[in-house]
Amino acid sequence: DTAVSQTPKYLVTQMGNDKSIKCEQNLGHDTMYWYKQDSKKFLKIMFSYNNKELIINETVPNRFSPKSPDKAHLNLHINSLELGDSAVYFCASTIGDEQYFGPGTRLTVT
Amino acid sequence: SQQGEEDPQALSIQEGENATMNCSYKTSINNLQWYRQNSGRGLVHLILIRSNEREKHSGRLRVTLDTSKKSSSLLITASRAADTASYFCATTTSGTYKYIFGTGTRLKVLA
Numbered sequence: 001d002t003a004v005s006q007t008p009k010y011l012v013t014q015m016g017n018d019k020s021i022k023c024e025q026n027l028g029h030d031t032m033y034w035y036k037q038d039s040k041k042f043l044k045i046m047f048s049y050n051n052k053e054l055i056i057n058e059t060v061p062n063r064f065s066p067k068s069p070d071k072a073h074l075n076l077h078i079n080s081l082e083l084g085d086s087a088v089y090f091c092a093s094t095i096g097d098e099q100y101f102g103p104g105t106r107l108t109v110t
Numbered sequence: 111s112q113q114g115e116e117d118p119q120a121l122s123i124q125e126g127e128n129a130t131m132n133c134s135y136k137t138s139i140n141n142l143q144w145y146r147q148n149s150g151r152g153l154v155h156l157i158l159i160r161s162n163e164r165e166k167h168s169g170r171l172r173v174t175l176d177t178s179k180k181s182s183s184l185l186i187t188a189s190r191a192a193d194t195a196s197y198f199c200a201t202t203t204s205g206t207y208k209y210i211f212g213t214g215t216r217l218k219v220l221a
Contacts, residue, residue, distance in 0.1 A: 004152070031207055041196060043153075043211040055207055090152055097141055097202065099209060101152030 003027050004102040006091050012108045013081055020077045021105045023091030031055075032074040033099070034066060035090040043090070049074055081109045114199055114212035122218045129186040131215040133199030134179075140204040142175055144184050147196045147214075156197075157184075191221045 004025045013019050025032065033056075034046040048056035049068040063079045074091060086109045091102040114135040123129055133142070141160045145153040159166045159175045159182065166173045172185040186193055199212040 033209075035211075041147075041214050041216075043198065043214075045208060045210075048207050050207065092153075094207070097143065097158055098155045099143075099145075099153070099200070101145075101154070103152050104150075 004091055004093055004100050006089075006102040006105050008105060009103065010106050010108075012110065014110055015081055015083060017081050018077070018079045019081060019107070020075055021089055021091075021107070023074045023076070023102055025072055025091075025093040025100070025102075027093055027095070027100060028072075029093035029095040029100070030071055031094045032068065032071075033092040033094070034074065034076050035092065037088045037090060037104070039087070047074075047076075078107075081107075083109050085109050114201060114210060116197075116199060116212040116215045118215060119213070120216040120218070122220065123189055125189060125191055125219055125221050127189055129189050129193070129217055129219070131184050131197055131217070133182045133184070133212045135182075135199070135201045135210070135212070136180065137201070137203060137210075139177070139201040141202055142173075142182050143200045143202075143209075144171075144173060144182075145198045145200060145211075147198065149195070153198060186217075189217075189219045191219050193217060194219045 031050045033048045037043045047066040052068045088104045092099045143158045144156045147153045157168045170187045175182045196214045198214045200209045
Protein backbone atom coordinates (compact mmCIF):
# COMPACT_ATOMS: atom_id res chain seq x y z
CA ASP A 1 0.00 0.00 0.00
CA THR A 2 3.08 2.24 0.08
CA ALA A 3 2.29 5.33 -1.96
CA VAL A 4 5.85 6.45 -2.75
CA SER A 5 8.61 3.93 -2.25
CA GLN A 6 12.37 4.23 -2.59
CA THR A 7 15.14 1.70 -2.73
CA PRO A 8 17.50 1.28 -1.11
CA LYS A 9 16.77 2.87 2.26
CA TYR A 10 20.47 3.00 3.12
CA LEU A 11 23.43 3.16 0.79
CA VAL A 12 27.04 3.20 1.93
CA THR A 13 29.68 3.44 -0.74
CA GLN A 14 33.16 4.70 -1.44
CA MET A 15 34.20 7.84 -3.25
CA GLY A 16 34.40 7.44 -6.98
CA ASN A 17 31.74 4.75 -7.22
CA ASP A 18 28.55 5.00 -9.28
CA LYS A 19 25.20 4.27 -7.64
CA SER A 20 21.49 4.44 -8.38
CA ILE A 21 18.43 5.14 -6.26
CA LYS A 22 15.01 4.05 -7.43
CA CYS A 23 11.63 5.59 -6.78
CA GLU A 24 8.16 4.34 -7.57
CA GLN A 25 4.74 5.83 -6.87
CA ASN A 26 1.42 4.04 -7.16
CA LEU A 27 -0.72 7.15 -6.82
CA GLY A 28 -1.14 7.81 -10.52
CA HIS A 29 0.55 11.19 -10.19
CA ASP A 30 2.04 12.87 -13.23
CA THR A 31 4.83 14.81 -11.54
CA MET A 32 7.77 13.41 -9.58
CA TYR A 33 10.70 15.05 -7.81
CA TRP A 34 14.09 14.39 -6.33
CA TYR A 35 15.18 16.38 -3.27
CA LYS A 36 18.40 16.40 -1.31
CA GLN A 37 18.28 16.95 2.45
CA ASP A 38 21.63 17.78 3.98
CA SER A 39 22.85 17.32 7.53
CA LYS A 40 21.27 20.64 8.55
CA LYS A 41 17.92 19.37 7.30
CA PHE A 42 17.82 21.86 4.42
CA LEU A 43 15.64 20.38 1.68
CA LYS A 44 16.58 21.38 -1.85
CA ILE A 45 14.91 20.45 -5.09
CA MET A 46 17.12 18.74 -7.63
CA PHE A 47 14.94 17.56 -10.50
CA SER A 48 11.35 17.20 -11.50
CA TYR A 49 9.66 15.19 -14.22
CA ASN A 50 6.14 15.63 -15.51
CA ASN A 51 4.84 12.64 -17.40
CA LYS A 52 8.39 11.47 -18.21
CA GLU A 53 9.53 14.92 -19.32
CA LEU A 54 12.21 16.83 -17.40
CA ILE A 55 10.72 20.13 -16.23
CA ILE A 56 13.02 21.23 -13.42
CA ASN A 57 16.77 20.86 -13.40
CA GLU A 58 18.32 22.86 -10.62
CA THR A 59 22.02 23.65 -10.37
CA VAL A 60 23.08 20.09 -9.82
CA PRO A 61 26.42 18.61 -10.93
CA ASN A 62 26.05 16.65 -14.13
CA ARG A 63 27.27 13.60 -12.22
CA PHE A 64 23.60 13.35 -11.20
CA SER A 65 21.33 12.02 -13.92
CA PRO A 66 17.64 11.38 -13.41
CA LYS A 67 15.71 8.93 -15.56
CA SER A 68 11.99 8.42 -15.82
CA PRO A 69 11.12 5.26 -17.74
CA ASP A 70 7.42 5.86 -17.13
CA LYS A 71 5.40 8.30 -15.09
CA ALA A 72 5.33 5.98 -12.07
CA HIS A 73 9.10 5.73 -11.79
CA LEU A 74 11.89 8.24 -11.32
CA ASN A 75 15.40 6.98 -10.76
CA LEU A 76 18.52 8.88 -9.83
CA HIS A 77 21.94 7.78 -10.99
CA ILE A 78 25.03 9.34 -9.47
CA ASN A 79 28.46 8.98 -11.04
CA SER A 80 31.83 9.42 -9.38
CA LEU A 81 30.42 9.87 -5.89
CA GLU A 82 31.99 12.51 -3.66
CA LEU A 83 31.99 13.00 0.09
CA GLY A 84 29.68 16.01 -0.30
CA ASP A 85 27.03 13.81 -1.87
CA SER A 86 26.36 12.28 1.53
CA ALA A 87 22.78 13.22 2.39
CA VAL A 88 19.26 11.89 2.50
CA TYR A 89 17.60 11.85 -0.91
CA PHE A 90 13.84 12.05 -1.08
CA CYS A 91 11.55 11.26 -3.94
CA ALA A 92 8.14 12.92 -4.05
CA SER A 93 5.15 12.94 -6.34
CA THR A 94 2.43 15.50 -6.86
CA ILE A 95 -0.97 15.92 -8.27
CA GLY A 96 -2.42 19.35 -7.68
CA ASP A 97 -0.59 21.09 -4.88
CA GLU A 98 0.18 18.46 -2.25
CA GLN A 99 3.43 16.56 -2.31
CA TYR A 100 3.74 12.94 -1.23
CA PHE A 101 7.19 11.97 -0.07
CA GLY A 102 8.98 8.67 -0.05
CA PRO A 103 10.78 7.45 3.08
CA GLY A 104 14.17 8.67 1.88
CA THR A 105 17.49 7.05 0.97
CA ARG A 106 20.37 7.82 3.29
CA LEU A 107 23.52 7.93 1.17
CA THR A 108 26.87 7.83 2.95
CA VAL A 109 30.01 8.27 0.90
CA THR A 110 33.24 7.24 2.61
CA SER B 111 19.28 31.62 -1.84
CA GLN B 112 15.58 31.19 -2.41
CA GLN B 113 15.24 29.10 0.71
CA GLY B 114 12.53 30.28 3.07
CA GLU B 115 13.45 31.03 6.65
CA GLU B 116 11.74 29.55 9.65
CA ASP B 117 11.96 30.52 13.24
CA PRO B 118 12.59 29.41 15.78
CA GLN B 119 15.08 26.81 14.58
CA ALA B 120 14.20 24.71 17.61
CA LEU B 121 11.37 24.81 20.13
CA SER B 122 10.88 22.80 23.28
CA ILE B 123 7.56 22.89 25.13
CA GLN B 124 5.56 20.89 27.63
CA GLU B 125 2.71 18.66 26.59
CA GLY B 126 -0.54 20.61 26.51
CA GLU B 127 1.10 23.91 25.61
CA ASN B 128 0.71 25.61 22.26
CA ALA B 129 3.53 25.71 19.72
CA THR B 130 3.96 28.53 17.24
CA MET B 131 6.43 28.52 14.40
CA ASN B 132 6.95 31.13 11.72
CA CYS B 133 7.94 31.08 8.09
CA SER B 134 9.15 33.93 5.91
CA TYR B 135 9.56 33.69 2.17
CA LYS B 136 10.98 35.86 -0.57
CA THR B 137 8.80 35.79 -3.68
CA SER B 138 5.14 36.10 -4.61
CA ILE B 139 3.41 32.83 -4.02
CA ASN B 140 0.50 30.77 -5.25
CA ASN B 141 0.12 28.90 -2.00
CA LEU B 142 2.00 27.98 1.15
CA GLN B 143 2.01 24.57 2.73
CA TRP B 144 3.21 23.10 5.98
CA TYR B 145 4.79 19.67 6.27
CA ARG B 146 5.86 17.52 9.20
CA GLN B 147 8.91 15.28 9.22
CA ASN B 148 9.34 12.70 11.92
CA SER B 149 12.89 11.56 12.59
CA GLY B 150 14.16 9.29 9.85
CA ARG B 151 11.00 9.60 7.76
CA GLY B 152 9.72 11.47 4.74
CA LEU B 153 7.73 14.67 4.91
CA VAL B 154 3.98 14.53 5.40
CA HIS B 155 1.63 17.24 4.19
CA LEU B 156 -0.32 18.97 6.96
CA ILE B 157 -2.18 21.95 5.57
CA LEU B 158 -2.27 24.31 2.59
CA ILE B 159 -3.24 27.97 2.53
CA ARG B 160 -3.74 29.85 -0.71
CA SER B 161 -2.41 33.33 -1.36
CA ASN B 162 -5.92 34.83 -1.17
CA GLU B 163 -6.60 33.26 2.23
CA ARG B 164 -5.57 34.72 5.56
CA GLU B 165 -6.30 31.91 7.99
CA LYS B 166 -7.03 28.22 7.88
CA HIS B 167 -7.77 25.56 10.47
CA SER B 168 -7.40 21.81 10.48
CA GLY B 169 -7.97 20.01 13.76
CA ARG B 170 -5.39 21.36 16.22
CA LEU B 171 -3.57 23.25 13.47
CA ARG B 172 -4.09 26.91 12.65
CA VAL B 173 -2.22 28.57 9.83
CA THR B 174 -2.11 32.27 9.06
CA LEU B 175 -0.72 33.97 6.00
CA ASP B 176 0.30 37.61 5.58
CA THR B 177 1.30 38.16 1.96
CA SER B 178 2.22 41.80 2.59
CA LYS B 179 4.88 40.65 5.03
CA LYS B 180 5.64 37.47 3.12
CA SER B 181 5.17 35.41 6.24
CA SER B 182 3.10 32.59 7.67
CA SER B 183 2.69 31.02 11.06
CA LEU B 184 1.69 27.55 12.17
CA LEU B 185 0.05 27.13 15.54
CA ILE B 186 -0.32 23.69 17.08
CA THR B 187 -2.68 23.80 20.03
CA ALA B 188 -2.70 21.44 23.01
CA SER B 189 0.52 19.79 21.86
CA ARG B 190 1.21 16.12 22.40
CA ALA B 191 4.44 14.15 22.63
CA ALA B 192 3.56 12.68 19.22
CA ASP B 193 3.83 16.17 17.72
CA THR B 194 7.60 16.00 18.23
CA ALA B 195 9.00 16.43 14.72
CA SER B 196 10.49 18.97 12.33
CA TYR B 197 8.05 21.28 10.61
CA PHE B 198 8.69 22.84 7.22
CA CYS B 199 6.88 25.45 5.21
CA ALA B 200 6.92 25.22 1.43
CA THR B 201 5.83 27.75 -1.15
CA THR B 202 4.80 27.39 -4.75
CA THR B 203 4.63 30.03 -7.44
CA SER B 204 1.92 30.14 -10.05
CA GLY B 205 2.98 28.62 -13.34
CA THR B 206 5.83 26.54 -11.98
CA TYR B 207 6.10 23.08 -10.49
CA LYS B 208 8.76 24.23 -8.06
CA TYR B 209 8.40 23.94 -4.27
CA ILE B 210 10.72 25.99 -2.10
CA PHE B 211 11.09 24.70 1.42
CA GLY B 212 11.92 26.62 4.54
CA THR B 213 14.78 25.77 6.84
CA GLY B 214 12.52 23.96 9.30
CA THR B 215 11.64 24.19 12.98
CA ARG B 216 12.50 21.28 15.26
CA LEU B 217 9.72 20.89 17.80
CA LYS B 218 10.15 18.82 20.92
CA VAL B 219 7.12 18.20 23.10
CA LEU B 220 8.00 16.95 26.56
CA ALA B 221 5.61 14.56 28.26
